[in-house]
Amino acid sequence: MGQEQTGSVTRDIGADPMTVWAAISDVTRMGEWSPECHTCEWQEGHDGPAVGARFDGHNRNGDKEWSTHAEIDRCEPGVAFHFKAMIGRSDFHFANWRYDLEAIDGGTRVTESWDDLRPEESLERSKEISGVGDRSVHNKETASTTLERLAAALER
DSSP states (O other): OOSOSEEEEEEEESSOHHHHHHHHHOGGGHHHHOSSEEEEEEOTTOOSOOTTOEEEEEEEETTEEEEEEEEEEEEETTTEEEEEEEETTTTEEEEEEEEEEEEETTEEEEEEEEEEOOOGGGHHHHHHHHOOSOHHHHHHHHHHHHHHHHHHHHTO
């Protein structure tokens, strides 16, 4: 494929795992942390994190804007928040995103990780939509910023 299929960023945050999990799993707050996903909202029939709950994410990179939807597939308070990201009416499953939490002295070790599931033939179209050529490098940068902003907000 030419692109890294998985990646992750880890950061220690000076807040307990339940506090960190509550912030991450409240998808309506993602715009506070993420430099790419500026808004999320729960889909009709869902109002909070639970396995099977779905939400929409609205993303921006420069002058490019696009929306995706997601379904939570692991939801363990204080431990993990995972979802599969999809696009289009056919629910094309293009990525998995995971936030895994581990209690450490003085706080929580958070690992944000992803699997890029896009087939080779969709990469050029994806670049046209998002303006991102190297998704692996871009995801590492945005995940690092997301965790930095999350830490800054929770460590106040």
